[in-house]
Amino acid sequence: MEYSAKTIEKKWQNYWKENDSFEPSEDFTKDKKYILSMFPFPSGRLHMGHVRNYSISDALARYYRQQGKNVLHPIGFDSFGMPAENAAIKNGSHPKGWTYDNIDYMKNEFYSLGFSFSRKREMATSDELYTKFEQSFIIDMYEKGLLYREKGLLNWCPNDQTVLANEQVIDGCCWRCDTPVVKKDMNQYYFKITKYADELIADLKKLEDGWPKQVLTMQDNWIGKSNGLAFDLFFDEDSKAKLDTKFESFDVFTTRPDTIYGVSYTALAPEHAIVSYMLDNKLLSKDIITQINTMKATSSIDRQKEKSGISLGLNVVHPLTGRSIPVWIANFVLMDYGSGAVMAVPAHDDRDYDFAKKYDLEINAVIKPFDGKAEEGKAFTEVGELFNSQEFDGMNSKKSQYNIIKMFEEKAIGKKTTNYKLKDWGVSRQRYWGAPIPFVHCDTCGLVMEQKENLPIALPDDVEITGEGNPLENHPTWKHCACPACGKDAIRETDTMDTFVESSWYFLRFCASPETLQKAAFTQDEIKYWMGVDHYIGGIEHAVLHLLYARFFTKVFRDLGYLEFDEPFDNLLTQGMVLKDGSKMSKSKGNTVDPDAIIEKYGADTARLFILFAAPPTQELEWNDSGVEGSFKFIKRFHDRSSHVVACGSIPSITHATLSKEEKFARKKVYEALVRANEVYEQKHTFNTMIAGVMEAMNALNAQTNSDVWSEGYWILSSIMEPVIPHVASEISEKYFGLKNLSKQVVLEEVFVEDTLTLGVSINGKRRTEIEIPTDESKENIITIAKEAASKWLEGKEIIKEIVVPKKLVNIVVKG
RNA sequence: GCGGAUGUGGUGAAAUUGGUAUACACGCCAGACUUAGGAUCUGGUGCCGCAAGGCGUGGAGGUUCAAGUCCUCUCAUCCGCACCA
Numbered sequence: 001m002e003y004s005a006k007t008i009e010k011k012w013q014n015y016w017k018e019n020d021s022f023e024p025s026e027d028f029t030k031d032k033k034y035i036l037s038m039f040p041f042p043s044g045r046l047h048m049g050h051v052r053n054y055s056i057s058d059a060l061a062r063y064y065r066q067q068g069k070n071v072l073h074p075i076g077f078d079s080f081g082m083p084a085e086n087a088a089i090k091n092g093s094h095p096k097g098w099t100y101d102n103i104d105y106m107k108n109e110f111y112s113l114g115f116s117f118s119r120k121r122e123m124a125t126s127d128e129l130y131t132k133f134e135q136s137f138i139i140d141m142y143e144k145g146l147l148y149r150e151k152g153l154l155n156w157c158p159n160d161q162t163v164l165a166n167e168q169v170i171d172g173c174c175w176r177c178d179t180p181v182v183k184k185d186m187n188q189y190y191f192k193i194t195k196y197a198d199e200l201i202a203d204l205k206k207l208e209d210g211w212p213k214q215v216l217t218m219q220d221n222w223i224g225k226s227n228g229l230a231f232d233l234f235f236d237e238d239s240k241a242k243l244d245t246k247f248e249s250f251d252v253f254t255t256r257p258d259t260i261y262g263v264s265y266t267a268l269a270p271e272h273a274i275v276s277y278m279l280d281n282k283l284l285s286k287d288i289i290t291q292i293n294t295m296k297a298t299s300s301i302d303r304q305k306e307k308s309g310i311s312l313g314l315n316v317v318h319p320l321t322g323r324s325i326p327v328w329i330a331n332f333v334l335m336d337y338g339s340g341a342v343m344a345v346p347a348h349d350d351r352d353y354d355f356a357k358k359y360d361l362e363i364n365a366v367i368k369p370f371d372g373k374a375e376e377g378k379a380f381t382e383v384g385e386l387f388n389s390q391e392f393d394g395m396n397s398k399k400s401q402y403n404i405i406k407m408f409e410e411k412a413i414g415k416k417t418t419n420y421k422l423k424d425w426g427v428s429r430q431r432y433w434g435a436p437i438p439f440v441h442c443d444t445c446g447l448v449m450e451q452k453e454n455l456p457i458a459l460p461d462d463v464e465i466t467g468e469g470n471p472l473e474n475h476p477t478w479k480h481c482a483c484p485a486c487g488k489d490a491i492r493e494t495d496t497m498d499t500f501v502e503s504s505w506y507f508l509r510f511c512a513s514p515e516t517l518q519k520a521a522f523t524q525d526e527i528k529y530w531m532g533v534d535h536y537i538g539g540i541e542h543a544v545l546h547l548l549y550a551r552f553f554t555k556v557f558r559d560l561g562y563l564e565f566d567e568p569f570d571n572l573l574t575q576g577m578v579l580k581d582g583s584k585m586s587k588s589k590g591n592t593v594d595p596d597a598i599i600e601k602y603g604a605d606t607a608r609l610f611i612l613f614a615a616p617p618t619q620e621l622e623w624n625d626s627g628v629e630g631s632f633k634f635i636k637r638f639h640d641r642s643s644h645v646v647a648c649g650s651i652p653s654i655t656h657a658t659l660s661k662e663e664k665f666a667r668k669k670v671y672e673a674l675v676r677a678n679e680v681y682e683q684k685h686t687f688n689t690m691i692a693g694v695m696e697a698m699n700a701l702n703a704q705t706n707s708d709v710w711s712e713g714y715w716i717l718s719s720i721m722e723p724v725i726p727h728v729a730s731e732i733s734e735k736y737f738g739l740k741n742l743s744k745q746v747v748l749e750e751v752f753v754e755d756t757l758t759l760g761v762s763i764n765g766k767r768r769t770e771i772e773i774p775t776d777e778s779k780e781n782i783i784t785i786a787k788e789a790a791s792k793w794l795e796g797k798e799i800i801k802e803i804v805v806p807k808k809l810v811n812i813v814v815k816g
Numbered sequence: 817g818c819g820g821a822u823g824u825g826g827u828g829a830a831a832u833u834g835g836u837a838u839a840c841a842c843g844c845c846a847g848a849c850u851u852a853g854g855a856u857c858u859g860g861u862g863c864c865g866c867a868a869g870g871c872g873u874g875g876a877g878g879u880u881c882a883a884g885u886c887c888u889c890u891c892a893u894c895c896g897c898a899c900c901a
Binding site for chain 2: 212213214215216217218220221222224226228252253254255256267300303304307330331332333334336337338341342343344345349350351352354419420421540543544613614615616619620621622624626627629630631634675676679686688689691692693694695696699758759760761762764765766767770800801802803805808809811812813
């Protein structure tokens with residue numbers, strides 16, 4: 001029978017659907033594996049990145065099912081978000097209709113690729129039930145003080161008309177639409193993720209074995225912990241007077257307390273409260289006010305181009321020496337890190353040095369290299385010996401930090417402080433297509449949370465999406481409600497949640513059985529059994545966004561008593577991008593390959609095989625049409641050559657000793673492929689090498705004609721290939737083995753036992769020839785045989801050393 | 817600048833961890849079967865050389881009987897963060 005991908009694939013997809021083949025068992029005494037791919041946004045169609053993602057997780061899920069594990073391999077849709085609204089603005093569609101139409105289409109694509117997802121646990125985060133449980137968690141978090149509302153300077157995307165979290169600002173632009181982000185002062189809800197900053201860093205250690213180092217480093221850098229000294233700088237009397245005695249001092253933070261005696265000026269961010277006061281009260285000349293306002297209006301990207309500063313005509317007093325220190329405004333001082341003010345030590349900091357040179361400020365060195373003089377014309381930023389530092393003279397600068405901080409603390413003029421780059425996570429968005437934040441504004445009671453029995457606070461369907469303003473805000477009735485506390489007329493919160501909130505706990509929701517689903521978000525028993533996720537597969541682009549938020553939520557849920565572990569994802573596999581012509585596939589570049597077209601032309605098995613064979617999963621994958629063709633041909637041969645197999649209900653038993661050389665070799669290759677497959681599925685995940693092993697075995701089988709060897713070979717090979725090419729493998733398995741071989745396979749050691757061995761013979765490490773010897777040959781004899789074989793290269797040379805590496809090679813070291 | 821990776825044939829990539837470099841596949845070349853081939857099958861294919869042989873894992877050193885693998889220096893590319901005090 002000719003190989004027909006279409007017929008075979010349709011048949012098996014129906015079979016799996018009708019038999020509920022991929023539903024996990026509710027028997028929690030079984031060994032489990034939770035295999036999870038990052039769920040997709042329902043953008044409309046699958047792209048090759050999705051195919052890669054789910055081909056990897058599906059291979060693992062199918063392998064572990066064969067091994068007898070209870071496998072949870074769920075799928076859902078991260079279905080709230082701006083693109084649905086943007087489509088609405090563009091086409092006049094409704095976000096809900098657009099979203100759920102896309103979901104239906106993409107689900108069909110998933111199943112036409114043969115992915116073994118649990119159908120009964122499919123869900124979308126825009127489902128009202130999901131919103132209901134999420135809102136309930138939000139209320140719990142608010143009660144614990146982990147959610148708060150505050151006015152602040154926010155990142156605002158003028159194009160998307162919404163607030164962005166810091167993590168969503170890339171190079172000063174919106175992560176979605178690339179529009180430059182501006183700062184806007186407004187009320188916003190925040191998750192107190194900074195409360196967990198220390199734990200989020202510390203627990204990265206627990207992930208060292210299972211997560212890529214790169215991701216751990218990125219998270220570590222993102223949280224950006226640094227230890228140092230915080231202290232106050234006090235104004236002198238003149239300066240206090242100039243400030244109408246409204247300010248006594250300001251706070252600075254340094255990680256280099258060892259340079260304290262070298263402070264020669266101090267700098268404030270242009271947004272600093274003292275500067276604002278001076279602007280508001282016109283305490284500066286017109287010219288200077290203009291300069292400051294220009295600086296404030298400059299974007300952070302432009303500020304990086306050149307350092308600039310403005311002297312404020314104020315002075316503070318050095319806390320240790322009493323020297324007078326001028327106060328400047330500097331464009332490189334960030335308002336949102338530390339206190340927005342720094343002490344400057346130009347002798348030992350590159351930035352401070354550049355600034356001091358530009359404005360001709362004092363440069364006071366207090367650290368010298370251990371072995372002589374510092375280089376002229378630049379800051380000395382390394383560890384050295386202190387001088388001009390009073391009682392600390394002669395100390396190692398690094399070691400002195402502890403002593404100097406201690407002195408500040410003893411004198412009660414400063415203290416040891418830890419700073420983080422991480423900010424609290426701003427989660428409110430001024431958009432329609434998101435989960436409503438379950439709060440109410442009451443004139444009498446203030447900000448009031450909804451009663452849990454009123455959840456979900458669902459979105460109204462009758463909205464006008466125009467792209468201007470917040471549709472919930474503009475809706476005629478939706479926002480009017482009764483205050484849950486006092487019953488008076490009140491206004492519902494019209495902000496919705498950042499969609500990253502939904503993806504921060506969806507992996508827990510998947511643990512809910514079809515019975516639990518309606519009643520609760522999940523049960524403790526289910527979470528306890530299924531979590532943590534054994535293998536989490538997805539793109540590196542989520543290294544700091546989703547993966548940080550999900551870790552945060554897990555810790556919060558633990559502290560709320562919902563679960564009992566610290567980290568959600570035991571192992572993380574970050575897949576590489578799919579490229580075409582050297583760059584990432586994207587619609588704008590016009591270099592996409594449509595998965596549907598590949599399925600149509602070659603079938604799902606070919607798409608899956610190519611994707612897993614062309615590169616290891618963590619590397620970039622270059623799409624290659626003739627490579628796809630090659631994968632198709634392999635499947636066709638795999639299918640066609642199965643005609644050599646004789647149907648059997650169990651693996652044929654073969655007397656190895658009676659076989660020919662080719663037959664023995666074929667068996668060895670088959671079992672080598674099996675050993676490698678186990679290793680790849682369990683640990684290495686380099687599916688490309690496993691598939692290569694299967695191809696080698698196929699080539700070896702084809703070089704012999706023993707039908708038992710063929711049958712045994714296919715029994716094993718179709719088992720280990722089923723996770724990759726499930727349709728054709730199932731077809732073969734059913735036809736010849738009654739599906740009995742799709743299970744754990746036993747490695748027969750006897751096929752690896754050989755009568756003779758081939759050893760390489762090297763002279764001085766250079767390979768010259770090879771010898772064939774009986775397996776049990778003595779070392780002496782091996783050397784004799786090797787010398788004979790290599791006599792040509794040994795003539796007239798003195799043999800110094802003979803090395804035999806068992807089963808590998810012989811190396812003879814000669815001189816002359 | 818800081819951090820993380822990666823450099824192996826014409827191409828995608830292997831190499832059980834210090835032991836025969838280039839498995840497997842794509843491409844290319846030759847042959848067979850064909851009316852035909854963008855089908856199928858067989859064989860060949862790192863580079864230089866007629867050969868013997870020499871050279872070969874970004875480059876330069878080093879350790880070792882033996883280095884793609886370990887050490888030192890260096891170059892290039894990619895990714896992330898980036899005036900974080």
